[in-house]
Amino acid sequence: MGLAGQSEGRPLLMERPVSASAAFEGSAEIAAARGMARDFLQSLQAVHGLPVSKRAMGIVQLVVSELVTNARKYAPGPCLLTLEVSEGTVEVTVWDSSTTLPTILAPDPGRVGQHGLEIVMAVCRSFEMHREPVGKRIRTAVVLADDPGGDAAGQVV
Template sequence: MDLAGQNECQRPLMERLISVSAVFEGSEDIASARGMARDFLESLQAVHGLPVSKRAMGMVQLVVSELVTNARKYAPGPCLLTLEANEGAVEVTVWDSSPALPLILAPDPYRVGQHGLEIVIALCRSFEFHREPVGKRIRAAVVLADDPGGAPAGHQMM
């Protein structure tokens, strides 16, 4: 009997990668992307026993919606959405074929539209983007559980 193999199967949950990915090609797929995020978070709770606050559930779906919408709007071809549980957060990663990096505009209450990334950055613990050999990858992390002291999920309080 291989004890190393048994130990591998008995590793603590957060040492194991929990993720899901899907390709989206049409604007009608944005609702499907939100549904995938909801199903993933529900699975983290029901199957893996990870805490997911109601606030985090809504925030992850909003981040997915904004990032997939931007990819479908500004890049030709499909986009790839990956959700991964990592260190008490869900990392939302979207790859698309456009090498143009997102333009993050300064907050402007008089501007109509183009507030998506502004919202995503405000909700997330971290936000980053970089060019790939083909296209770009955008990653945002949302904390899964509200702080026991009352701080909402999202940015960690300093």
């Protein structure tokens, strides 16, 4: 998987998508999913030379943890996690076997629990849910590098 050259301050462009996928079946594997995300991002830096901010490293692991936890909690069978680099972001996609889309509750600081998707939506550039012929797919995108001016990368407002 090669990289095109960098020219006059333009970012490196991927010749082919860089991605990783794995299936997870038990609740104990949520930590393994976070580890997969961490290893994937470290590989982006070490092997492919892409910048990954510390903030992005933490956010991607948080998003993976929340989405895989929900899949394990609410859907029977395995879930599939896919990480893919696209246009300066890492897309985190989780598929599970339940066709029921999650309910996203309004922010409520007095509510105990059920803030996971609320947090995911706040820290990601994009968030999508789709029913599939079998199950559902949730896809998010997290910006890999913070703005050189010091602003945290996140949702486009």
